[in-house]
Amino acid sequence: MAAVLATNIVKQFDEVLAVNGITLAVPDGEFIVLLGPSGCGKTTLLRIICGLERQTAGDLIIGGSIVNDIPPRARGVAMMFQSYGLYPHYTVRNNIAFPLRTQRASRAEIDRKVKWAAQLLGLSHLLDRRPRQLSGGERQRVALARALVREPTALLLDEPLSNLDAKLRASARQEIKQFQQRVGVTTIYVTHDQVEAMGMGDRIAVIEHGKVRQVGTPAEIYNEPADRFVATFVGSPPMNLLARNDAYLGFRPENFLPREMVDDGNGGVTEFSFRVDRCEYLGSERIAYGVIEGFESPQLITAKLPPAHVAEESIRPGEWHRFAVRNSALRYFDHDGKRVNRS
Amino acid sequence: MRRVIAKVGKEVAFYLAIAFFVGLTTFPFYWMLITSLKSNPDLYNVTNVPFWFNEPPTLEHFRYLFEQTLFGRWLVNSLIIGVCVVVITLIAALPAGYSLARMTGRSGEAMGIGIFLTYLVPPTLLFLPLSRIIANLGLQNSMWSLVLVYPTFTIPFCTWLLMGFFKAMPVEIEEAAIVDGCSVFGAFIKMVLPLSLPAILTAVIFTFTLTLQEFVYALTFISSSAQKPITLGVATDLVRGDIFFWGEIMAGALIASIPVAIAYNLFLDRFISGITGGAVK
Numbered sequence: 001m002a003a004v005l006a007t008n009i010v011k012q013f014d015e016v017l018a019v020n021g022i023t024l025a026v027p028d029g030e031f032i033v034l035l036g037p038s039g040c041g042k043t044t045l046l047r048i049i050c051g052l053e054r055q056t057a058g059d060l061i062i063g064g065s066i067v068n069d070i071p072p073r074a075r076g077v078a079m080m081f082q083s084y085g086l087y088p089h090y091t092v093r094n095n096i097a098f099p100l101r102t103q104r105a106s107r108a109e110i111d112r113k114v115k116w117a118a119q120l121l122g123l124s125h126l127l128d129r130r131p132r133q134l135s136g137g138e139r140q141r142v143a144l145a146r147a148l149v150r151e152p153t154a155l156l157l158d159e160p161l162s163n164l165d166a167k168l169r170a171s172a173r174q175e176i177k178q179f180q181q182r183v184g185v186t187t188i189y190v191t192h193d194q195v196e197a198m199g200m201g202d203r204i205a206v207i208e209h210g211k212v213r214q215v216g217t218p219a220e221i222y223n224e225p226a227d228r229f230v231a232t233f234v235g236s237p238p239m240n241l242l243a244r245n246d247a248y249l250g251f252r253p254e255n256f257l258p259r260e261m262v263d264d265g266n267g268g269v270t271e272f273s274f275r276v277d278r279c280e281y282l283g284s285e286r287i288a289y290g291v292i293e294g295f296e297s298p299q300l301i302t303a304k305l306p307p308a309h310v311a312e313e314s315i316r317p318g319e320w321h322r323f324a325v326r327n328s329a330l331r332y333f334d335h336d337g338k339r340v341n342r343s
Numbered sequence: 344m345r346r347v348i349a350k351v352g353k354e355v356a357f358y359l360a361i362a363f364f365v366g367l368t369t370f371p372f373y374w375m376l377i378t379s380l381k382s383n384p385d386l387y388n389v390t391n392v393p394f395w396f397n398e399p400p401t402l403e404h405f406r407y408l409f410e411q412t413l414f415g416r417w418l419v420n421s422l423i424i425g426v427c428v429v430v431i432t433l434i435a436a437l438p439a440g441y442s443l444a445r446m447t448g449r450s451g452e453a454m455g456i457g458i459f460l461t462y463l464v465p466p467t468l469l470f471l472p473l474s475r476i477i478a479n480l481g482l483q484n485s486m487w488s489l490v491l492v493y494p495t496f497t498i499p500f501c502t503w504l505l506m507g508f509f510k511a512m513p514v515e516i517e518e519a520a521i522v523d524g525c526s527v528f529g530a531f532i533k534m535v536l537p538l539s540l541p542a543i544l545t546a547v548i549f550t551f552t553l554t555l556q557e558f559v560y561a562l563t564f565i566s567s568s569a570q571k572p573i574t575l576g577v578a579t580d581l582v583r584g585d586i587f588f589w590g591e592i593m594a595g596a597l598i599a600s601i602p603v604a605i606a607y608n609l610f611l612d613r614f615i616s617g618i619t620g621g622a623v624k
Contacts, residue, residue, distance in 0.1 A: 014448075050522050073524040085515030089537050102524025146523070 003028045003186035004049060004154050009058035011044050011210075018044040019055070020210035026154070031180050031187045033201035035194060037233070041210035042190045046156050049188065050079045063153040073102065078147035079156040083163065084139050086131040092118075092142050093127040099150045117145040120179070137168050144176070154186045161196060173199060194234050198222065206230045225250075228337035237287065237302040239331070242295040247340075248333040249295075253287070253304040255329035258315070259322040267327040274301065274323040276315055281307070288315055292323075372600070379404050379594035386589055404590035413568050414595060417576035420486050421599070424572055425554045427490045432497040432550045433543065439498070440505030441531060445514065455506050462499040466559045469495070477564055486572065488564045493554050500553070501546040508542035509535065544610055552603055573599045 004026040011019035019041045026032050034042040047053040049060060051072030060067050067075050078099070087095050096117055100110045118124045121141040131139055140160060147155055160176070161169045177200045180187050191197055197204045198218045206213045206221060206229070214226035225231035231239040231250050240256060242249045262269050273293035277300070280287040288303045303323060305315065315321060332340050378386065380400040391397040408414040439458075443451045473492055474483075482488040512535070520530035536543070554572075561575040568580055577595035581588055 052518055052521065071526065072522045073526065077522070079519070079522045081515040081519060083513060083515050085513070085519030087516060087520070087534060098520070099523040102529070146519075 003030075003063060004188065005061040006045070006049065007059045007061070009045065009048060009060065010056045011041070011048060011053060012056045018210055019048065021058070022207070022210070022212050024205055024212060024215065026186055026188060029184045029186055031177070031189065031200060031202045033189045033191060033197040033204045034207055035191060035197040035201075035204050035234070036207035038192055040207045042192075042207045043158055044210075045207070046079070046158055046188060046190050049154070050077050050156050051075050052079075076153040077156055078150065078152035078154075080143045080147045080158065080160050082159045084131075084143040084160075086139060086142055086146075088131050091128050091130055092123060092134070095131065095142055096123075096127075096145045096149050099146060103150060113149050117149040120148075120183075121145045136164050137172060140164065140172060141175075144179070148183065148185065152185065154188060155180075157187065157189045159191055160189075161191070161193075176200065194236065198234070204234075206233060208233070224339075225331065226339050228333045231331065231333070232299075237304070238299075240297070240301045241299070241333075242292060242297050242301075244295065246335040248335075248337070250331040250333060251325045251329050253302040255325050256301070256303040256323055257305065257325075259324045262324040262326060265326060265328070269324045269326050270330060271322060271324045273320055274303065275320050276317050278317055279315065283307075286315075293320070372597075372604075375593045375597045375600075378589055379591075379597050381590060383590060404588075404594040408591055408594050408598075412580060412591070413571075413576065414573075414598075416569055417571050417573040418598070420570065420576075421555055421572040421574070424486055424489050424493065425551045428493040428497055428554045429547050429550045431490070431494045432501050433546065435494065435498045436501035436505055436546060437536075437543070438531075439502045441509050441535060443502065443506045444509035445517075455503060458499045459503040462496055462503070466496070466557075470560055470563045473560070474563060482564075484565055484567055484570060486565065486570045489554075489557075489561060489572065492560050492564070493557060497550040497553055501550060504546055504549070505539070505542055508539055512538060548606060548610060551606075555599065555603060 004024075006022055006024045009019050009022045010017070022041075022045055024032075024045075034045060036042045044053060048055045049062070051067070051070065055068070062075055062077060087098065090098065093114060096114045097110050100113060105113070114127075115124075118127055121144060123138070123141055123145055126134065126138060126142075131142065134142065140163075143160070147157075157176070161172055164172055173196060176189075189196075189200060198221075201218060203215060203217055204221050205215045208229050214221060214230045216224070216226075221230060221234055225234065225239065228241065228248060228250075232241065235252060237253050239250045239252055256272075256274075259269075259271060272295075274288075274290055275293070276288045276290040278289045280289070284307070286305045286307045288305060289300045290303075291297065292301050334340050377394070377396070380402070381396060382398050382401045382403065385391055385396065385398040388397070443455045443458075447454065473495070477483055477488045477492070480488075480491070482491065516534050516538070517527075517530040520534045521527060525533060556574060557572075558574050558578070561572050562579075565571055565575060568576065571579070573595065577592055577599070581591045581595060
């Protein structure tokens with residue numbers, strides 16, 4: 001059974017159509033990531049799920065019952081905000097206890113659950129501090145503890161890592177994911193960062209202009225993008241696209257290699273003449289930017305070369321090289337950007 | 344050496360400037376104090392130096408105030424009016440300011456400005472229509488008329504002040520409370536009110552001071568001495584015939600202004616954060 005089921009959700013703000021008919025089922029215990037550029041409607045969808053916004057049309061089902069007109073407090077969902085929204089005048093203990101107090105839990109139960117959540121997230125020594133006395137990472141853990149303490153049907157996270165610096169972000173990503181697996185709570189995670197999405201999600205829903213472009217596992221999203229938007233939004237650098245007779249041919253930069261490095265395998269290879277304009281050395285790999293002879297392309301073509309295989313001298317800016325892609329790694333899109341099997 | 348002199352000069356100039364402004368603001372208090380303690384012969388002898396006592400100080404004016412006039416009554420009246428108006432103002436302005444800050448879009452902004460504009464209509468124009476209302480309600484010559492009328496200028500001002508403060512408050516705190524199990528009203532009570540204490544305090548002090556210093560409405564609506572607030576009583580009943588009894592007037596003014604000055608000073612820090620709360624994010 002789906003813990004959260006959204007059917008054909010529409011949200012219209014004055015003149016802006018923020019969510020344009022999204023249908024999404026999140027099974028029990030799943031970690032799903034809503035991924036999209038800023039302003040795509042992913043946060044609005046999250047706010048509709050938790051009840052801070054009322055959808056213009058469509059039904060929302062949480063834990064088996066329709067909650068369209070149920071206020072947030074009765075939906076059994078917990079939300080962690082981008083800025084955490086901690087209560088500055090409460091101690092950490094009271095912040096975590098707050099959702100239990102509003103449910104009129106007994107004092108013994110509150111004590112027990114606060115202790116449990118604090119221990120789980122390593123906050124036991126901070127219980128008597130106030131939010132402003134905490135570091136960014138600690139605040140985030142308090143917000144997580146507060147969201148979890150009443151064991152919600154679904155945990156909603158709105159860009160929870162965007163306030164952390166890059167180093168802390170990696171460890172926090174790990175922490176949230178591990179923690180979610182341990183507790184097994186259904187989680188809906190909003191982000192615009194594809195690294196977070198790929199690394200954390202059981203499934204990813206890619207959203208653009210208020211519509212779901214594709215839902216799938218990270219591997220499906222990456223390898224079998226449903227359309228041009230998904231292909232170019234996910235992956236860094238994004239999928240290369242070549243325009244051909246009003247349609248598009250796409251391939252990932254790591255599949256675009258010097259001819260001699262591509263074995264023919266079954267299905268054969270497609271060769272291109274690639275002029276390298278610029279090279280970037282990134283330690284574990286080298287990225288070559290350039291153009292392909294005979295094709296129009298929306299952006300510069302990139303090739304991701306493992307440095308062990310490509311000596312600095314062999315690929316130099318300004319030169320033409322024979323590059324190739326295995327045919328099995330080619331993806332085709334029609335003129336509307338939809339994925340097609342063969343062009 | 345030259346650097347030392349420059350530094351000392353700078354300090355001296357700084358303290359001179361401060362001393363000038365301190366003198367400017369405290370002089371009225373000094374004048375009130377010294378006048379209220381001077382005996383009448385000292386006060387009315389024009390050859391005396393007016394800045395210091397020429398005869399021994401006396402408490403005669405204060406005694407006169409409390410024994411021969413209704414001064415105590417006026418003080419109590421002012422206090423009752425002040426407290427009532429503060430309560431009425433907060434009851435109206437807190438929800439109004441909050442809803443204007445949070446629950447309305449562009450129309451709310453226009454309404455906020457509109458509300459503030461009503462504050463700018465001078466009482467000297469408004470007392471005409473208001474006196475009709477007071478008469479119809481049978482409140483003429485009663486201090487309750489002032490309890491009814493003063494909120495007409497305190498509510499708009501405080502609504503506007505609180506609206507600015509609420510707007511600057513991060514909305515996530517309330518939203519978190521709503522998701523965590525509060526109703527909108529519950530979030531307002533549990534989160535917004537405690538966090539906006541500086542602004543509420545500012546509103547209270549402003550309201551109280553405005554009611555304490557108001558004169559025009561009191562003058563037009565009230566004539567019997569027992570119903571007068573302190574501003575009116577001091578200015579009307581202490582002038583007997585056409586003679587200004589400066590000793591009593593200054594004693595009355597001093598007593599009325601000291602509590603406000605103390606209140607301001609006690610809450611100065613919170614007061615400033617309340618005023619500037621909406622200014623900088």
